[in-house]
Amino acid sequence: MLNQTALGACAPVLLIDSPAERRLPHQSRIAAHMPILLLGASRATALRIIDGCVALYRELADGRRIILDILGPGRLLGADLADIHQCKAVTLTLTSVETIDTERALASIGNAIREMLLRAQAHALLLGRKTAPERVATALLDLAHQFARKSGAPLARGRTTFTLYLTRADLADWLGLTLETVSRCLSALKRSRLIAFDRPELITITDRTALEALAAGHLHA
Amino acid sequence: MLNQTALGACAPVLLIDSPAERRLPHQSRIAAHMPILLLGASRATALRIIDGCVALYRELADGRRIILDILGPGRLLGADLADIHQCKAVTLTLTSVETIDTERALASIGNAIREMLLRAQAHALLLGRKTAPERVATALLDLAHQFARKSGAPLARGRTTFTLYLTRADLADWLGLTLETVSRCLSALKRSRLIAFDRPELITITDRTALEALAAGHLHA
DNA sequence: CGCATTTTTGATTCTTATCAAGACGAGTGG
DNA sequence: CCACTCGTCTTGATAAGAATCAAAAATGCG
Numbered sequence: 001m002l003n004q005t006a007l008g009a010c011a012p013v014l015l016i017d018s019p020a021e022r023r024l025p026h027q028s029r030i031a032a033h034m035p036i037l038l039l040g041a042s043r044a045t046a047l048r049i050i051d052g053c054v055a056l057y058r059e060l061a062d063g064r065r066i067i068l069d070i071l072g073p074g075r076l077l078g079a080d081l082a083d084i085h086q087c088k089a090v091t092l093t094l095t096s097v098e099t100i101d102t103e104r105a106l107a108s109i110g111n112a113i114r115e116m117l118l119r120a121q122a123h124a125l126l127l128g129r130k131t132a133p134e135r136v137a138t139a140l141l142d143l144a145h146q147f148a149r150k151s152g153a154p155l156a157r158g159r160t161t162f163t164l165y166l167t168r169a170d171l172a173d174w175l176g177l178t179l180e181t182v183s184r185c186l187s188a189l190k191r192s193r194l195i196a197f198d199r200p201e202l203i204t205i206t207d208r209t210a211l212e213a214l215a216a217g218h219l220h221a
Numbered sequence: 222m223l224n225q226t227a228l229g230a231c232a233p234v235l236l237i238d239s240p241a242e243r244r245l246p247h248q249s250r251i252a253a254h255m256p257i258l259l260l261g262a263s264r265a266t267a268l269r270i271i272d273g274c275v276a277l278y279r280e281l282a283d284g285r286r287i288i289l290d291i292l293g294p295g296r297l298l299g300a301d302l303a304d305i306h307q308c309k310a311v312t313l314t315l316t317s318v319e320t321i322d323t324e325r326a327l328a329s330i331g332n333a334i335r336e337m338l339l340r341a342q343a344h345a346l347l348l349g350r351k352t353a354p355e356r357v358a359t360a361l362l363d364l365a366h367q368f369a370r371k372s373g374a375p376l377a378r379g380r381t382t383f384t385l386y387l388t389r390a391d392l393a394d395w396l397g398l399t400l401e402t403v404s405r406c407l408s409a410l411k412r413s414r415l416i417a418f419d420r421p422e423l424i425t426i427t428d429r430t431a432l433e434a435l436a437a438g439h440l441h442a
Numbered sequence: 443c444g445c446a447t448t449t450t451t452g453a454t455t456c457t458t459a460t461c462a463a464g465a466c467g468a469g470t471g472g
Numbered sequence: 473c474c475a476c477t478c479g480t481c482t483t484g485a486t487a488a489g490a491a492t493c494a495a496a497a498a499t500g501c502g
């Protein structure tokens with residue numbers, strides 16, 4: 001059972017572990033920058049993100065950190081979905097979640113694991129073989145897909161705007177870069193008019209086609 | 222059903238797709254460097270590697286390639302275990318496989334997917350945050366674990382020898398490096414007496430403790 | 443309105459990639 | 473049996489991309 005239920009409450013840690021007591025589904029709001037402990041020894045509980053943003057990450061003994069995945073609304077998070085002993089998760093903004101009973105939602109869990117694996121494989125290609133600008137372009141497209149403001153206009157083409165819940169440092173840890181390199185790439189994309197932003201956390205994609213070409217490795221800028 | 226059954230046969234491609242006809246389990250040997258097509262639209266078939274070595278990889282339009290995972294004896298390979306549309310697989314040596322019925326082995330498939338995800342996450346840490354020598358050390362330990370000669374002596378400490386089915390170029394594509402860098406790192410490890418090899422494809426780990434420290438990021442060589 | 447944090451930008455360094463030869467080994471055919 | 477060739481591996485010299493070091497500028501918060 002979640003150890004945190006009040007709206008807007010902000011205990012330092014949210015535990016996921018429902019040994020026997022299980023009155024699900026249950027909603028909960030978690031403040032920004034709260035660690036989520038994945039202690040589901042029973043594997044009986046998982047979370048669905050209703051709204052907000054969660055980063056799943058691992059770290060090396062000396063502090064080097066890699067963000068494995070960024071989870072937006074709809075994505076699942078639970079014991080089965082990550083290496084419990086080595087992965088950690090944090091909210092990057094105020095996040096609403098609901099607990100789901102894995103026994104009733106077996107298919108959803110299976111799909112979520114498969115999606116996780118698929119994303120991990122795509123990310124391996126990014127980390128192993130893409131240049132810094134390609135990585136940043138890929139990340140922006142992924143984030144746009146997960147966090148785009150659902151406006152009246154179709155998302156497919158034209159401008160897409162989304163809130164970037166990640167700081168430059170978070171992006172760097174996701175993309176295997178440094179925050180300075182991320183900042184330079186974002187500035188370069190802005191100068192090239194592929195994206196636009198006035199405040200650093202509100203990004204608009206202004207040329208999706210070019211951004212996709214860059215992300216796929218077809219462009220050399 | 223496998224389109225290849227004879228021992229030692231070497232058709233250019235091995236198809237995995239058993240629509241209705243299914244007399245499993247069935248063994249098969251595949252020559253080295255044969256592509257394995259993962260066409261399991263039905264998701265009803267998977268392979269278990271009995272002996273040998275398979276590389277699962279993805280590539281970018283311009284030829285950049287990343288090996289997502291190296292699969293040794295016991296590992297499973299099938300439609301559920303990779304993005305069918307974007308992943309490819311090749312044998313790196315003569316490889317024996319058996320088909321397994323996924324409906325009868327649901328738990329195995331689930332475990333295999335979870336192992337795949339866990340390994341992908343560990344690999345993301347390697348690709349995103351480890352230095353070249355750390356990557357090579359990590360790879361050698363993983364390969365030793367999957368391919369170690371089962372000798373009388375316990376594997377835990379002392380010398381471990383294994384056949385490196387990967388070329389330097391394969392290692393580079395797995396580790397997000399170039400073949401020259403891999404070769405230099407291997408030479409450096411040899412000079413430091415952490416490993417030994419006379420022929421380039423037969424590696425002996427001579428100081429497992431130091432290699433593990435390096436792989437974990439505790440050493441600075 | 444300061445103060446702390448994040449972001450941007452610049453100068454320089456360092457790791458790894460790229461380019462370039464050789465060395466080695468396995469297989470082939472004379 | 474011995475050149476010859478092809479593919480892989482090793483090693484060296486140089487270049488490039490990203491990291492590091494450093495300092496402002498912008499932003500948000502109390």
